[in-house]
Amino acid sequence: MFKIGRLCLKIAGRDAGLKCLVVEVIDDNYVLIDGQTRRRKCNIKHLEPLDKVLKVKKGVSHSDVLKELRKEGVEVKEKIKRKKKAMPKIEEKPKAKETVKKQEIPKPKKQEKPELKKEIPAAKPKKADKKTKAKPKKTSAKKAEKKTVKKAKPVKAKKTVKKPKK
Amino acid sequence: MPEGRYKSRSLRRVYTKLPGSKVVVHYKKRKPSKAVCAQCGALLKGVPRERPYKMQNMAKTKKRPSRPYGGFLCSKCMRAKLKEKISKPGKNV
Numbered sequence: 001m002f003k004i005g006r007l008c009l010k011i012a013g014r015d016a017g018l019k020c021l022v023v024e025v026i027d028d029n030y031v032l033i034d035g036q037t038r039r040r041k042c043n044i045k046h047l048e049p050l051d052k053v054l055k056v057k058k059g060v061s062h063s064d065v066l067k068e069l070r071k072e073g074v075e076v077k078e079k080i081k082r083k084k085k086a087m088p089k090i091e092e093k094p095k096a097k098e099t100v101k102k103q104e105i106p107k108p109k110k111q112e113k114p115e116l117k118k119e120i121p122a123a124k125p126k127k128a129d130k131k132t133k134a135k136p137k138k139t140s141a142k143k144a145e146k147k148t149v150k151k152a153k154p155v156k157a158k159k160t161v162k163k164p165k166k
Numbered sequence: 167m168p169e170g171r172y173k174s175r176s177l178r179r180v181y182t183k184l185p186g187s188k189v190v191v192h193y194k195k196r197k198p199s200k201a202v203c204a205q206c207g208a209l210l211k212g213v214p215r216e217r218p219y220k221m222q223n224m225a226k227t228k229k230r231p232s233r234p235y236g237g238f239l240c241s242k243c244m245r246a247k248l249k250e251k252i253s254k255p256g257k258n259v
Contacts, residue, residue, distance in 0.1 A: 009252060011245045014233045048249055 002031050002044055005056040007072070010037055012046040019050075019074050021065050024058055034065045036076055203240040213237050 002008070006022040010033075020035035020042075033042045039062055054068050066076045168191070177193040184190055201213040212231040214224070221229065230237030235244045 009248065011248050012233075012241070014231075016244065017234050017248055048252055050252065 001049060002047070003053060004058055005054040007050040007052040007054060008033070008047040009050060010042070010046060011048050019069070020047075021054060021056060021060075021068065023056070023060055023065065034060070034062055035069055036074065201237065203243055204238050205243045206240060208240045208242075210237065210240060 002022050002025065004022055004024065008020055008022065010016050010018050010020055015037045018036035020033040020037045022031050023034050023039070024032035026032060026041055029044055030041050031044060031047070033040065033047070052072065054072070056065070056068060060068075066078070069076050172193050176196060178196055180192045180194055181189055182192050195217065197215050197217060200215055201210040202208065203210055214221075214229060216224075233241075233244070235247070239247065
């Protein structure tokens with residue numbers, strides 16, 4: 001009944017309902033299977049034979065078994081081993097801290113809440129205009145974390161105003 | 167005499183001994199009944215019987231066996247159902 005190449009359905013176990021091929025006959029009771037299930041020995045009582053018998057050699061490799069099954073129209077998903085992704089380097093946060101520290105020192109004149117906001121944009125053009133132009137979004141995002149988003153937006157406008165003055 | 171609401175049989179009585187060597191009745195809620203196969207009515211294995219607040223916090227794999235129809239059909243009925251699918255004409259397995 002269970003010859004090499006016989007298409008069966010697995011009835012028992014957590015992979016029940018999956019199709020497999022008989023690859024090798026081990027015993028009266030045991031059989032090597034492969035296909036949608038993992039390659040392992042299985043009891044005959046846990047298999048239900050289907051009508052088809054495929055032409056396959058004894059001890060077929062896993063990839064060949066999958067090819068044969070795809071010809072018959074059985075979908076097989078191959079498991080891909082996931083590689084651990086390298087953690088992305090975080091370079092932005094230390095730069096933000098540097099900007100905050102340097103900004104506070106030069107301008108202690110303004111004594112309102114917008115002081116900090118005004119100081120931050122004021123100090124930035126001193127460092128380098130390129131940086132502010134190149135990374136306006138990142139800095140504003142960082143500021144948003146520290147302060148509310150609404151406050152960050154007017155800060156940008158103030159920056160542009162101050163630059164021509166200086 | 168206990169209060170009227172404690173006389174209900176939906177609560178179970180547990181006699182507990184306090185640190186001062188005094189015995190006292192504590193009333194506890196009962197657990198739900200065991201799960202049963204949807205077709206044959208046999209008791210299902212691998213399904214815990216706990217009150218809802220405990221079941222909510224358990225992982226899904228701990229509440230049922232990890233095979234198709236686990237927690238719904240017993241293993242016998244599940245095998246019979248899979249065999250039926252093959253023998254049915256006109257249906258693609």
